[in-house]
Amino acid sequence: MAAPVLSFEDLGVIQGSGWLFRHLDIHVGQRDRLALIGRNGAGKSTLLKLIAGILDSDEGRRTLVPGTHVVYLEQEPDLTGVPTLRDYVLSGNDAPQPHEAEAIADQLGIDLSRESATASGGERRRAAIVRALAMNPDVLLLDEPTNHLDLAAIEWLEDWLKRFTGAFIVISHDRTFLTRLTRSTLWLDRGNLRRNEVGFGGFDAWTEAVYAEETRAAEKLDAKLKIEEHWLHRGVTARRKRNQGRLEKLHQMRATRAAMIGPQGAAKLGIASDDVKTKEVIKAEHVTKRYGDRTVIKDFSLKVTRGDRIGIVGANGAGKTTLLRLLTGEIQPDEGEVKLARTLDGVIIDQQRRLMAPEKRVREVLADGGDWIDVRGVRKHVHGYLKEFLFDPSLAEARIGTLSGGERSRLLLAREFARESNLLVLDEPTNDLDLETLDLLQEVIGDYDGTVLIVSHDRDFLDRTVTVTLGLDGSGTIDVVAGGYEDWVAKRKPRTEGKKAATKAISAPAAPVQARTKLSYKDQRDYDLLPGRIEEIEAGIARDEARLADPDFYAKDPAGFARLSAAIGKAREEKDEAEMRWLELAEQVEALG
Template sequence: MITLKNVVLRRGTKVVLDDASVVLQPGEKIGLVGRNGAGKSSLFALLTERLHADRGDVEVPKHWRMAEVAQHMPETEASATDFVLEGDTRLMAARELLAKAEAEGDGHGIAEGHVAMSDAGAFDARARAQALLMGLGFKGTQVDAPVNSFSGGWRMRLQLARALMCPADLMLLDEPTNHLDLDALVWLEAWLQRYEGTLLIISHDREFLDAITRVTLHLDEAKLTRYGGNYTAFEAMRAERMEQHQAAFEKQQDRIAHLQKFIDRFKAKATKAKQAQSRVKALERMERLAPVLASADFAFEFREPVSLPNPMLSLRDVACGYGETTIVRDINRTVLAGQRIGILGANGQGKSTLVKTVARMQKALAGTLTEGKGLAIGYFAQQEMDVLRPDEGPLAHMSRLAKEVSPQAREQELRDFLGQFRFTGDMVNQAVGSLSGGEKARLVLAMLVWQRPNLLLLDEPTNHLDLQTREALSMALNEFEGTVMLVSHDRALLREVCDEFWLVAKGQVSPFDGDLDDYQRWLLETAREAARAIKEASRSAAEAQKAQSSASPANQREDRKASAQARAKLNEQTRPLRKEIESIDKQLAKLSQERESLEAELATGALAPAAIAESGRRLKAVGDEIDELEMRWLELSEQIEAITTAAGL
């Protein structure tokens, strides 16, 4: 078991843990919760011995294998599967033992090495690694692709798969869902429920924590408190404990007031001096209870829109994508005033592409997008830096915005407004590039509120928000009078805000008739159907090959003719797909060249601050476009592969 006893941990002048004591039993699944900056990641570093306690004892069983998600981006030409396999420390040790024995010609050692390999599950290790990759959203064509070919978000998924591959006794997961879509999140949730070791997880996803954890550790004001139960149970128990503590404090205050009143009244009287002195000593011995000083909850609200056009916008035969590549086509939807629309779909299917097109960040490739008169769009980008300037502070952002969307505001008015979003003092001039993810997200929310939009387009707004800020966002969205279109893997937010869903899949946008539970069941059934289709196609191909091998020469000539015709038909079917792949290859080459040029410019350090900001924004936009095109390339390749398999060729 894990034991912390009277632990004190400091980071600089800040006390992260103050006299913390807790015991965690083997096999427990624990959620570690607390506000951003409370010190949750520092506690992980303490358990892995990257940090050491200033006082007290930390005990983790020495023989335990430990796994956590590395935060650095890997740079290697190794395949995705091989990279994930390296996370199995037991298998890697067995391989090293066998290789050493073989190099030394040690027969006994070779035998031991083979036994160790068998015990480590070497025979199915590759299949297990690829199953992890597929569960986290990688396609069949990606599992052997080099790590360097993936973008940042996908590399973090590789790091997560590598951690899951380890046969760990203790697994530490710090916000594992940030780079996942809803499909992969549901899969990870099921995997962690089956995990038999001790799990300590930091997450701001309420439903994720409720589904997995049975113990909650709350880190607040340097105090670590253990609660039995998941996050919802923790909230109820903490509220009850705070009420009890406050009641005891108030009762003690009444007792103190009563004693003090007696002392003040009788301390000068000789006949009562002894009793008064006795009460003075009682006051001195009393262990004073502190009042419940709950941190102020973060709350905000969207301003009333100037107008509410109805319909907000109309999409007719709209196609979205990049360059010559169409990601989503034939969109025919109408968005009305007051609608709450959740947009569902796997990564790479085009959710963000659709939102960016509606947000005027990129033009539609075809069709007509008609906006209602007075439409005012507020856009929260998945990557906050799409709408922020890294070299400027929050106050500079608000000053520029105030000039653009409303009459000039006084600096003090803007400072007061930023204070509502926890930007106070010198923080209003701190460069955005140095802010945390949660602080950047709050700044984007502040800018949205100032604009008084009537249509909110939110693309993964909760990625860096803590639970309190997520709840504040949910409340603000529910009170917002305009229309909301929301892309999120936070199921609690989707359930609380959205009353209808659109599904982006297979290049189409269609209404999804059901709730999130229906969507999760649909995902499971879709995966089963795909597996059955592949299995059936493989069986048919094997039977056709067997029949061909036993046919007569005349029949074989006919079969060859039929096969040639089938190949011609296949080429005709796949020609548009292959043509689109060729177009994507050309665009990727061009974009890669532009990215290298931009990186080279930034590396010189000779650019002016404004030029650096502009180049940084363009570099981010190019990276996003490359990610989308790569996903489309993979989708097209899979379609060609599926058509070929189905044809038995």
């Protein structure tokens, strides 16, 4: 194993009256791709800042190979005192070169001349990414990099990180992002840090094995107190298994919904019985909405029935918020009509989390300061309800300002899900949530009796929750697809491939590539064939990691689990070599014009 470029030995940090964690050892190799996983409040962001050298530890020694450039992408960039996004990107002693920043900004689709004070969360996040990537890091530390990004930006960042020749550690709630990019996992759990040389695709199976072993050890010791400490973990294990059953039910619901959607994707119901009519909650007919000369929504029709889970996806500015406001009756269309059932009673959970005043206590937010809370008609003690949402009951007296961003989001969900409603509107609900809370949210949505409208860029979350996806491409036309994000992508793929083929046919040069680049025969062959080989290797890794994700695999066949993990490691090495070879050839092609 190559010597690490960055190490932290015997790391310890005091938070409040005690140790947040202690005796942690971290070693980062030259091309490590590490996922940092842990519950909200476990200290992931703090750990990342310690590794970056931004915070000082109370114990331990940080070692860095001379000349190694470590760059930290913060979760919430501070734009105080900078007039424009460009001023922020080019600020500081180690500011990137302006031409490099502009090149990345162009690819990422961000106007750096935008005033900082009026920049949206997505624009601020893009600016922070431009700054971090343009600084030419050797080690890149990413704290929730996909927050506030649309799907196009997330996919661009994925592609950039696949080509990145340095090391990175990433904190993210985006399962798809982590599965596609990471090769090893750091798990921060109850003050301890474990490392496994398996990417995020094998994380669930690994944690199940760890929890099972801990439970067996606790039972052997007959330590009731220790067993009680595992109530959360046993709940997480059961929740994951229940969610597998919910996925089967979700597929059945999608099949039923597909039969109700016309072949052109206009969402015309094929059944018109009285029973269906009584279930109809939202009906949009030939809806068009314009802002000035731009048509945001064009001739859109949809019938939403009780129990539907509708996902809304698309790039920033494509019209997702406009569509959501039309479907909830907040705004009216310029043409067409939207009808809402008279009995519709909605709860809207927005991105701003306005209810989370820092000075309030948790008990005030949940139960107006009392001990009991009515949860959709059922009376529950506030301590018990906190446990259902993965909180320690002692947090009832904590102030909101002391909670992490993810804990605040989870508390808001707990508050809003307690209310009686038959329509739930979730605008980017997965931002700042940890993976265990995402499992919980998936479960709650699955059990919800009413209709759910979800705007999200979290691809895995949509695939696990929604029955219908509304896809916006910015042209005003909306795809209506029975299924989740991957189903929408599959529908769009023939169209996008057709456009690419037409563009290639028009712009293709007359001279062959070999004559133009003057590569040798072998180099030209590698340049042409390696991208396909890399895709094959990636597909194989994804397939094998999906097998590792089976919670029963490790228990049934530990040796097979180890062999498959080793095979994945070998495949990743082959992929790295192929990528490096192709990058070298690509540089030659560029240099030769």
